[in-house]
Amino acid sequence: MWSYAFRRVLATLPTLLAVVTVCYLLLHGTPGGPFDEERKVSAAVLANLQAKYHLDLPLWQQYLYYLNSLLHGDLGASFRYADWSVNELVAKALPVSAAIGGGAIVISLFVGVFLGTMAALRQNSAIDYLVMLLGNAGHVFPSFVIGPVLILVFAVWLKVAPAGGWDDFSPRFMVLPMLLLIFINVATIGRVMRGSLIEVLHSNFIRTARAKGLPTRTIILRHALKPALLPVVSVMGPLAISSITSAIVTESVFSLPGIGKLIVNGAANRDYTLVLGLVVLVTVIAVTLNLLVDLAYALLDPKIRY
Amino acid sequence: MLFRNKNKQDRLAAALGNALPTSPADIAGRSPWTDARVRFLRNKAAVFSLGLLALITLCCIAGPWLLPHAFDAADWDAMSLPPTFKNAHFFGTDESGRDLLVRSLVGGRVSLLVGFLATLSAVTLGIVWGATAGFIGGKVDAFMMRVVDMMYAVPYLLIAILMVTILGRAFYLVVITITVFSWMDMARVVRGQTLSLRSREFIEAARALGVPTRRIIFQHIVPNLLGIVVIYTTVTVPAVILVESVLSFLGLGIQEPMTSWGVLIHDGASVMEVSSWMLLFPAGLLSLTLYCFNYIGDGLRDALDPKER
Numbered sequence: 181m182w183s184y185a186f187r188r189v190l191a192t193l194p195t196l197l198a199v200v201t202v203c204y205l206l207l208h209g210t211p212g213g214p215f216d217e218e219r220k221v222s223a224a225v226l227a228n229l230q231a232k233y234h235l236d237l238p239l240w241q242q243y244l245y246y247l248n249s250l251l252h253g254d255l256g257a258s259f260r261y262a263d264w265s266v267n268e269l270v271a272k273a274l275p276v277s278a279a280i281g282g283g284a285i286v287i288s289l290f291v292g293v294f295l296g297t298m299a300a301l302r303q304n305s306a307i308d309y310l311v312m313l314l315g316n317a318g319h320v321f322p323s324f325v326i327g328p329v330l331i332l333v334f335a336v337w338l339k340v341a342p343a344g345g346w347d348d349f350s351p352r353f354m355v356l357p358m359l360l361l362i363f364i365n366v367a368t369i370g371r372v373m374r375g376s377l378i379e380v381l382h383s384n385f386i387r388t389a390r391a392k393g394l395p396t397r398t399i400i401l402r403h404a405l406k407p408a409l410l411p412v413v414s415v416m417g418p419l420a421i422s423s424i425t426s427a428i429v430t431e432s433v434f435s436l437p438g439i440g441k442l443i444v445n446g447a448a449n450r451d452y453t454l455v456l457g458l459v460v461l462v463t464v465i466a467v468t469l470n471l472l473v474d475l476a477y478a479l480l481d482p483k484i485r486y
Numbered sequence: 487m488l489f490r491n492k493n494k495q496d497r498l499a500a501a502l503g504n505a506l507p508t509s510p511a512d513i514a515g516r517s518p519w520t521d522a523r524v525r526f527l528r529n530k531a532a533v534f535s536l537g538l539l540a541l542i543t544l545c546c547i548a549g550p551w552l553l554p555h556a557f558d559a560a561d562w563d564a565m566s567l568p569p570t571f572k573n574a575h576f577f578g579t580d581e582s583g584r585d586l587l588v589r590s591l592v593g594g595r596v597s598l599l600v601g602f603l604a605t606l607s608a609v610t611l612g613i614v615w616g617a618t619a620g621f622i623g624g625k626v627d628a629f630m631m632r633v634v635d636m637m638y639a640v641p642y643l644l645i646a647i648l649m650v651t652i653l654g655r656a657f658y659l660v661v662i663t664i665t666v667f668s669w670m671d672m673a674r675v676v677r678g679q680t681l682s683l684r685s686r687e688f689i690e691a692a693r694a695l696g697v698p699t700r701r702i703i704f705q706h707i708v709p710n711l712l713g714i715v716v717i718y719t720t721v722t723v724p725a726v727i728l729v730e731s732v733l734s735f736l737g738l739g740i741q742e743p744m745t746s747w748g749v750l751i752h753d754g755a756s757v758m759e760v761s762s763w764m765l766l767f768p769a770g771l772l773s774l775t776l777y778c779f780n781y782i783g784d785g786l787r788d789a790l791d792p793k794e795r
Contacts, residue, residue, distance in 0.1 A: 195636045324735045325769040328755035425643040447651040459644045466641045
């Protein structure tokens with residue numbers, strides 16, 4: 181197990197390095213330096229600025245400097261928010277995204293598994309149709325359509341929750357964004373859980389358990405649930421990555437001060453270093469989540485040998 | 487004659503719509519494509535979706551010429567009008583008095599065009615990449631597929647945002663950015679198919695019979711690849727349209743005065759408290775289009791790849 185985990189960690193390093201390198205080169209391939217556009221500064225000041233950010237060095241040295249600071253957890257400075265480093269901006273924004281996204285994932289895991297199980301146990305019942313409908317709707321309606329519609333219904337027409345904004349983790353402002361993320365995640369988890377549990381319930385060992393006279397409850401909880409959860413675990417990786425995408429949209433729709441909003445603002449302001457820093461950070465998070473999901477899968481699936 | 491009982495054969499023939507051949511001369515060869523078409527046409531949802539999609543596309547292309555308003559003409563006497571038959575503002579107007587129906591159709595043109603162009607380039611790149619990896623095999627294959635794996639591990643929207651930040655937001659740049667993140671599925675599928683086709687018995691049989699390589703490629707390999715390519719193309723189009731819409735929705739895609747469904751949904755979302763139609767019409771059109779593509783994709787999968795079910 182440990183050697184498998186170690187090899188798996190090693191395998192992610194080239195991915196991370198490739199992403200960082202490509203992004204860095206993309207950034208440097210653009211004509212013009214960061215100090216070109218604004219008001220002209222004198223040659224001496226420019227030279228000092230360039231020396232401070234190592235812009236006077238050849239590209240490969242700049243790149244090594246950048247990698248070095250990355251390894252020390254320093255994502256660089258923002259060129260637009262003059263007094264802020266990317267780290268400081270991240271420190272303010274990450275808890276918001278983590279609370280919304282993490283909370284939504286945990287809740288939707290429980291809700292999705294529960295709904296999927298109920299749907300599989302009572303095929304063609306009302307709850308089954310609900311799960312199918314959810315799965316279909318989550319598949320077709322993009323998050324940036326569902327989000328505004330949620331606001332329209334719950335904030336504008338029913339007036340039960342604020343349309344957006346943020347007030348220091350006040351739950352009132354977290355309800356609708358989390359609802360949107362939960363909806364999207366449950367659509368996937370519910371559908372996968374339903375399909376896999378139906379398949380498991382048709383397998384031989386379940387028939388044996390039935391023939392042995394075990395009560396349905398025990399069969400489901402003891403025998404069927406664990407193998408049925410495996411496909412759910414394996415979609416958690418892609419789901420984590422798509423959660424990051426939907427987090428960007430969600431934070432934009434509900435104007436939350438999270439990482440996604442920071443990225444979009446940075447992109448709109450052409451704040452290169454901020455966007456680069458955030459892309460690197462989020463890629464690390466995404467790759468790590470993927471890694472954890474893979475390891476969890478290896479732990480749970482007895483068929484996998486290392 | 488299949489049955490000794492003539493009566494039974496007639497009844498069976500009637501049940502099959504006289505499809506039963508009565509003499510060897512009547513047995514016309516049916517190509518896999520005819521089979522596929524028959525299977526596709528039997529799928530009502532897919533056929534309906536195809537018709538609806540054709541209608542939407544036709545409206546987007548022809549509509550703006552037929553309607554009396556220009557998509558960027560502001561009318562200060564008709565600002566934020568709800569849908570009305572008066573003055574032919576069937577979808578209402580936005581806050582500068584621009585007709586929403588014409589804007590939705592022009593936006594549809596852009597979204598569909600981005601969809602088709604980006605899909606075309608992504609599919610081409612995917613086929614070339616996958617086929618090369620599959621044919622050459624070995625270390626080259628391993629490396630090329632490793633690149634695909636890496637692309638999967640990266641949250642695409644982020645890199646897309648980085649790319650439009652750096653490169654700019656011109657129409658063709660948006661297409662290129664989307665292409666970069668949409669070709670991997672196709673590459674994987676084509677590689678797998680190429681690999682498995684190379685060692686299949688019927689290819690071996692054709693070789694043994696002395697069929698020239700050219701004919702093997704065009705008569706046996708290409709048709710077998712084509713089915714799966716068609717299926718994945720219909721899946722790629724809605725995915726690509728979705729990416730364009732997300733980028734535009736975030737204000738990082740198509741720029742004013744040009745418009746797309748994502749831009750319109752963004753504009754609609756910002757004023758939905760007072761004019762909900764501005765959100766609902768473009769959102770409905772986009773969702774309808776995506777739904778159509780999904781059903782067509784399902785229909786094609788069932789039609790072209792009967793083993794899958």
